[in-house]
Amino acid sequence: MAIDDVVRTALMADAAFAALLTGGVYTWNVTGKLFISRDNSATSAAFDANGVLKPCCMVKVRSATPTNTLSDPLPLQGERLALEIWFYQDDGYATIESAKQRAFVLLHEACLENYTLFSNGAPFLRTYTEEDFGGAFLIRADYRAHRINRGG
Amino acid sequence: MGELKWERGATPTDMFNRLEKKLKSKKLALLTLLATRYAPQAEAWMKMNRPWQDRTSHARQTLHTWVETGSGRVILWLAHGVEYGVNLEYNFAGRYAIIAPTIDLFAPLILDDVRAVLRGP
Numbered sequence: 001m002a003i004d005d006v007v008r009t010a011l012m013a014d015a016a017f018a019a020l021l022t023g024g025v026y027t028w029n030v031t032g033k034l035f036i037s038r039d040n041s042a043t044s045a046a047f048d049a050n051g052v053l054k055p056c057c058m059v060k061v062r063s064a065t066p067t068n069t070l071s072d073p074l075p076l077q078g079e080r081l082a083l084e085i086w087f088y089q090d091d092g093y094a095t096i097e098s099a100k101q102r103a104f105v106l107l108h109e110a111c112l113e114n115y116t117l118f119s120n121g122a123p124f125l126r127t128y129t130e131e132d133f134g135g136a137f138l139i140r141a142d143y144r145a146h147r148i149n150r151g152g
Numbered sequence: 153m154g155e156l157k158w159e160r161g162a163t164p165t166d167m168f169n170r171l172e173k174k175l176k177s178k179k180l181a182l183l184t185l186l187a188t189r190y191a192p193q194a195e196a197w198m199k200m201n202r203p204w205q206d207r208t209s210h211a212r213q214t215l216h217t218w219v220e221t222g223s224g225r226v227i228l229w230l231a232h233g234v235e236y237g238v239n240l241e242y243n244f245a246g247r248y249a250i251i252a253p254t255i256d257l258f259a260p261l262i263l264d265d266v267r268a269v270l271r272g273p
Contacts, residue, residue, distance in 0.1 A: 035244045058245040065256050082256055086245040128242050138242075 003145055004061040005029055006113045007083065011059070014106055020099040023047070023056025023088075031058075036088070036133075053133045055095040057103075058086040067146070083117070083143040088136045100141050107143055115145040176224065182269045184221050186262070187228040191217040194230060194258050204248045210234050215250065228262070230254055 001009075004027040011017050011025050023046040026036055034040035036058060038047055046056045060083070067078035085103060087096035100122065108119040120142035129135040156171055195217040202212055214233020219226065230251050232240065240248040 035247070060245050062253055062256055065260055067260065082252065084246060125242065128238065130243060131239070132243055 001113065002027075002029065002061065003081065003083065003113060003115055004059045006115075007059050007085075007107065007117075010106060010110070010112060011057075011103060014102070017099060017102045017106065020095055020102060021055050021057055021087075023054030026056065026058045028060065053088060053090045053136050055087070055089045055099065057088065057096075057099065060084045060086065061145075077149050078146065079149050080144055080146050082120075083145050085141045085143070087139045087141070088130060088133060089138075090133070090136055093137055093139065096137070096139050100139055103141060112145075115147045117143045117145050119143055179270060180221065180224065180226065183226045183266065184219060186265050186269060187219040187226050190258060190262055191219055191228055194228070194254055197257065198230065198250050198254050201253070202248075202250050204240060211237065211240065 008025045008027050008030070011021075024043070026043060026046070031037075031040060031043055034043075036043045036046050036053075036056065038044075038051055046054055048054055062082040062084070064079045064081040067080045085100075087099055089096045104119055107117045110117050122139060122141045125138060125140050128138065130138050156167070156174065158167060195215060198215045198217075199212050202215070204211065206212055211232065211234045214237075216231055216233055218229050218231075220229060221227075232238070232251075241251060242249075246252065
């Protein structure tokens with residue numbers, strides 16, 4: 001399973017996290033190219049009966065880059081990738097701020113599928129709102145995931 | 153690095169401070185050169201690997217980089233030149249972002265070279 005889906009599963013399995021993010025946790029594999037949208041049947045849980053966005057998040061992974069910090073005659077190579085969690089809330093930050101903190105408890109220094117995750121903190125995105133959700137508030141939390149690939 | 157003479161009356165602390173200053177300015181010059189070398193490479197890579205489909209080509213054409221030095225720092229900036237660059241970076245959970253992936257690729261390469269520069273010959 002891809003690391004973003006693994007993280008999604010881990011977050012959804014936590015009752016406290018799920019109670020905060022009633023709109024759900026998504027990845028590109030779940031949403032497809034339509035992203036979180038009212039027109040996307042895979043993300044209908046992210047909106048209430050009036051079409052207003054519920055607190056939810058999107059887990060996104062960027063491409064892996066090799067790390068050159070490991071030097072070994074054996075065919076081992078380190079790999080690092082950036083993981084972004086985008087939290088969305090229709091109005092205000094209260095719920096997604098709590099969810100971000102809960103995610104930190106669950107993910108920082110956690111080992112998932114041979115990856116070890118470390119928090120990179122949260123970039124300052126509070127002046128920005130997601131226009132496609134009618135100006136929804138967003139917070140992004142970044143993590144980096146490390147693992148060692150054992151070559152053939 | 154040039155000559156550093158022990159002047160009459162200078163204390164070891166003075167000499168150490170002067171040596172440190174000289175070393176720092178040399179390293180900073182080398183790091184500036186390094187950043188200046190990587191800037192066009194990063195810009196070309198951003199333009200080539202942008203995840204969006206060109207409509208007017210303005211977004212691609214105005215992707216740019218520059219090097220800023222001062223206060224003991226060297227900064228390699230990667231930037232959009234269009235007003236909606238921020239939307240490309242942040243909308244749809246960064247689906248059309250190009251800055252962060254460029255950093256992912258170039259940061260390890262640059263840091264390797266920075267380590268080599270700081271380590272010295």
